[in-house]
Amino acid sequence: GAVVSQHPSWVICKSGTSVKIECRSLDFQATTMFWYRQFPKQSLMLMATSNEGSKATYEQGVEKDKFLINHASLTLSTLTVTSAHPEDSSFYICSARTGGSEQYFGPGTRLTVT
């Protein structure tokens, strides 16, 4: 149980375009989802926290107009990287929880912007 999936697992896009990453909780309802960013050989940095039906709360330094997060249902959250640039290339990881449970992590999405 407690499986979280992400789609796509790897995406390449051209500079200036937008790309959407999906995060789904497959066997539980996720009241809260988190989005992390991980650079190669570095730690996970929390980008934002989203609660179903509410606006996401972004961490300091994260551009909310660039990284659009939508948590429209209890099983799906999306992260859209708008007007992507090469510096946005990274590994994006989501996690989900229900109620006060621990976080369950997705396998991550590797974004490469050319």
Place this chain on the structure above:
Amino acid sequence: AQSVTQPDIHITVSEGASLELRCNYSYGATPYLFWYVQSPGQGLQLLLKYFSGDTLVQGIKGFEAEFKRSQSSFNLRKPSVHWSDAAEYFCAVGENQGGKLIFGQGTELSVKP
């Protein structure tokens, strides 16, 4: 400021040898502490967690960790490492079980045959 430090970026151990991965934290309140393992192509998997009670906690895959408040440490140990343990290990601290997590830099474990 809240932070987690994993002093060792990369560790290599021989298969069958014991392992200890270090983790130090800085946190104002009583911390919730976690160890995760990340393998290529897979999501972070929770190895163990500490909230309160017995300071020696047992996890999955034969791992254990000891919380030492006086040293602000939560080191991960395994008595005998298997080749399949090669992965990236992250220590994390949070304000509660399901809240925001602050991760350490990670320790990459390599296992020699």
